[in-house]
Amino acid sequence: MIIQIEAESDIPIYTQLTNQIIEGIARGEIAPGDSLPSVRAFAADLGVNMHTVNKSYHELEKKGIISIVPKSGAIISPTERISEEKKQQIITDLKPVIAEALVLGVNKKEVQEFVNTILGEMKER
Amino acid sequence: MIIQIEAESDIPIYTQLTNQIIEGIARGEIAPGDSLPSVRAFAADLGVNMHTVNKSYHELEKKGIISIVPKSGAIISPTERISEEKKQQIITDLKPVIAEALVLGVNKKEVQEFVNTILGEMKER
DNA sequence: ACAACTGTTCTATAATTCATAGAACAAATT
DNA sequence: AATTTGTTCTATGAATTATAGAACAGTTGT
Incomplete structure (x- = not known):
């Protein structure tokens, strides 16, 4: 790495x-x-x-x-079941970045494409 | 607000x-x-x-x-056409949050749902 | 058993960041 | 004319970031 x-x-x-x-x-x-x-x-x-x-x-x-x-x-560590609290934290972390993207003129479909591009680089666990 | x-x-x-x-x-x-x-x-x-x-x-x-x-x-300011450079910055900002979600055990489909939930709260411009 | 390596803990220092505060200026607004 | 505006300046204190060196005790490799 x-x-x-x-x-x-x-x-x-x-x-x-x-x-x-x-x-x-x-x-x-x-x-x-x-x-x-x-x-x-x-x-x-x-x-x-x-x-x-x-x-x-x-x-x-x-x-x-x-x-x-x-x-x-x-x-x-091995992957465990994530708590609802941690999921909410992920959403809280994602929100400002996505909001900024939209405000700067990225449309919603493009945001989804960005996310899919990133997900494509990663392995499903 | x-x-x-x-x-x-x-x-x-x-x-x-x-x-x-x-x-x-x-x-x-x-x-x-x-x-x-x-x-x-x-x-x-x-x-x-x-x-x-x-x-x-x-x-x-x-x-x-x-x-x-x-x-x-x-x-x-009014929304303008976003530069390729700023788009890359958005992806760079999204990457660590999405990576952490996956490592903590959120699956890809769920990440997409998180993003869609956030997008649902926002207005298309 | 011995030497090397491990994470931990402690003190220390320097630069930067964050938040506050007060004062003063010149332009814009009411 | 008085108020409000963003700007700029100095100043302070707390916290953060990064470095450095030393010492300790447990683990690992030979």
Whole structure:
């Protein structure tokens, strides 16, 4: 899996890393049961600080995407049934992006096409 | 249009305001040509600082959603043809949210339903 | 058993962001 | 003429982001 960090971005490095790991899982490049690199090795690889990678891992754990085994490693969790609360959070996150698209002149059909394009890049789990 | 600001949220106040204004336009509650309240009046209404509202207005202007006429007011811009670059930005913004949904166990069909639910709340322009 | 590696925790620093506050200016509105 | 407008300036305090180094204790590989 290729990770690309942009230091100049307004998105924090640990968030960029979190998102790209999630997208890697969604694409099927890494699967449940797989281990993520150690925080030190990954940090050295990316050219960032160990604590930055650690923060990303804990963000992923909080989201329920990986489980960190102390003194061992970070393992991608199996997919479970999502709660109604988390579904609502997804909708809340989607809403501002879709609203902006419509306001900027994207029509509804095109929004659906955008979503389908993205879904096409990802694996059904 | 009802604006609800959550001071405890991890989302900055000016971003919350920006998003809710965009959603108000998307729902058709406010339309191109309409004026937004003055930064001072809006700030007093919301119980936040004038500069916070001002920051939101400038964010909206940068996105091409309103036009600020100095010494006059902020007016919602008419919808124009969106550039290919902005379309790509929309897709870039959608991607992490959709990827997270899939990883958390939402299936593709359900993602499409989420999007359609949101689109149903908004007006075609 | 030993060495290497693991995540954790602690202190520390610098830059940036977020939100607030007050004041003053010049143009537009009433 | 008085009020309201967005703009600009300085200022402050809290929080966030990213880095750095050190030490600890458990796990893993040889």
